[in-house]
Amino acid sequence: MRYNWNWAILVTEPYVYWILSGVLWTILVSIAGWILAFSLGSLVGIARTLRQPVVRAVAGAYVEVFRNVPLLVQIFLWYFVLPEILPPRAGTWLKRDLPHAEYWTAVVSLGTYTACRVAEQVRAGIQAIGRGQTYAGLATGLTSFQVYRHILLPVGYRIIVPALTSEFLNIFKNSSLALTIGVLELTSRTRQISEYTYQPIELFTAATVVYGLMTMAVMLAMRVVEARTRIPGMISVEAK
């Protein structure tokens, strides 16, 4: 194997700035996607545990649809298909006037996809709490809403912290798919620079290290969350 090593490429201008901006975009897409995934996923997950059959069916359908279509296909649907099937004015706005359209598309597709996985975890967390707690809450005169607010959710979320950690990590990894619609995130930038400079090994090594560091950072942060919110004497569970 003949290869001209040149590690200095990583700190050469303008490439060093490209890599840094790639890292920044990866973080921006992932965090924004996670906010959407966590809020939407919580709603859907709670809906799956409610008593109304219609609400449960809609939430269940959401999970099945988003879980069973590859993320890449979902990204294409959001980016290429949605603007065409919307009313013309909305479609044109999405295609022409929305600033950073590819960024928002990536956030929405990652967020809605990860939401279905978060929803399953939230549901599992709520269902892991014995029925007795709900009955006890209702018997003491709490409304259904209060039972969720004060009993099921505070305990349920604490149970699923480890499972949410791995979903949060997944969103960082999945954000690399945003390159297919032109978001210049880390993977996209490293591929671009390695094509310009013919130094793929250095660049992909750098990207590998950065993804590893992001994984570690997320795990450390979530470990703090887990320690802060732990209920003494309880063991965490994960959804099947």
Add this chain to the structure above:
Amino acid sequence: MAGIDLAYLVSTLPLLWEGMQVTLLLTVFGVVGGIALGTVLAVLRLSRTKPLALAAGAYVNFFRSLPLLLLVFWFYFLIPLWLGRPVGGYYSALISFILFEAAYFCEIIRSGIQSVRHGQIFAGLATGLTYRQTMRSIVLPQALRNMVPVLLTQGVNLFKSTSLVYVVGVRDFLTAADVIGTRDNHIIEMYCFAAVVYFVLCLAASISVNRLQRRYAL
């Protein structure tokens, strides 16, 4: 978008089927290779030799911290450098699928084996079975029942992930749909059709896995 032209969709089916064959082949080879390598890793991870266990653990953690897409690019650029000639996206994608999935299969197999309680091994040995007999007739049947549904689910996940070969230009199902759609200016129908096909196949697979799990659960 004026209705869906059924005759047009039918005319694209032969090309799409060629793409689907590539997708299925990638999935099957990925699962078989991943399980083979994953089993070795799981055995190493559970071995009493510390360095081996640590090395296997490091492998698993390393590959689980990477996006699959980055791995595909790694091999797409690295293998030609290594061999001195291009091998195309297919093999680089397949190698990255096997290496990547092995990390996940390793964890599934390991937890499957660990789900069998130690007392079962002791009981087997105490009744006079050899270690090998204990493994074969007591531990492995239970471990397999616990891990087969998860292994299958991971296989379905890989089936969805194979669509990533789009980025290195391998003509799998999604890429075929994309190429045909761009060629005939029917991109919307083709993407929607691809989504429906993936949905139906994955839903059918996950329903069957659930049934299987319920029937064979201990």
